[in-house]
Amino acid sequence: MVRERSVHRKDALRTREHLLDVIGELIEEHGPGFGIPDLARRSGVSAPTVYRHFKDVAAAIEAYQSRLVARLADALHAVPDGGAATERLWRMCDVWVAEGERWGAAAARVRPSTAVVARxxxxxxxxxxxxxxxxxxxxxxxxxxxIPEQSADYVILMWFTLLDERLLLELRREFGWSHEVVVEQLFEALLAVCRAPAAHLRIASPGQ
Structure with missing residues (x-):
């Protein structure tokens, strides 16, 4: 009995992961303008089963975004701590760009409307x-x-801005830059912004 429940949970998790993959495909193609029947047809999963996982399209998109961010955060946490901070920064930029190349086209179509600092x-x-x-x-x-002492929130805001998935896609698709060139350029740009000597960069974080 216990084994049956365990198998059922694993099957449900596999189904959910498959559905989330398909949600990403639909978002990339249609933005949020798809329905649960579309998800059922594309995934080969019955509509009642889809509804057991997601009550509506908004919940499906929320789940997709949450998985995306969780995977990105896990990948960033997995970057080794050793070496100089700039080396770690480069490795994290490399990870971020690699992840963005996978899901950027979908994420760009369902971006949060609230600004980073407000979030x-x-x-x-x-x-x-x-x-x-x-x-x-x-x-x-x-x-x-x-980099000079300054608001960590400011640095992270610049990180979110410069490594925005829309910019990554533009550089890859329209400029034809390789992954390595995109990483190097954005790494150098982020460092340059954070090294700017202007006094206003050293003000307190918005929440302080």
Whole structure:
């Protein structure tokens, strides 16, 4: 009996993961303009089963975005701590660009309408998860004087801005840049912005 329940849970998890993969495909093609019947047809899963996982399209998109951010955060946390902070920053940029190349086309079509800092202030769990992954390397950059002392929130806002999935896709598709060139360019751009000596960069974070 216990084994049967375990098998059932594993089957349900596999079905959910398959549905989330298909949700990403539908978002990339149609944005949020698809229905549960479309998801059922594309995935080969019955509509009643789809509804057991997601009550509506909004819930399906929310689940897709949550998985996307969780995977990105896990990949960032997996970056080794060793070496100089700038080396860690480069490795994290590499990870971010690689992830963005996979899901950027879909994510760009269902971006949050709220600004990054506002999401941080409100305790948005997805933004908080990424912030927690990025903050240690930002602190290390300041501690090692790779960048001047300044608001960590500002640095992370610049990170979100420069490594936006829309920019990644533009550079890859329209400029024809390789993954390596995109990583190097955005890594250098982020460092340059954070090294700017202007006094206003050293002001407190918005929430302080």
């Amino acid at each position: 941080l202030r409100s305790g948005n769990p997805r933004t908080a998860k990424l912030y927690a992954a990025l903050r240690p390397v930002v602190d290390a950059l300041i501690e090692e004087r790779a």
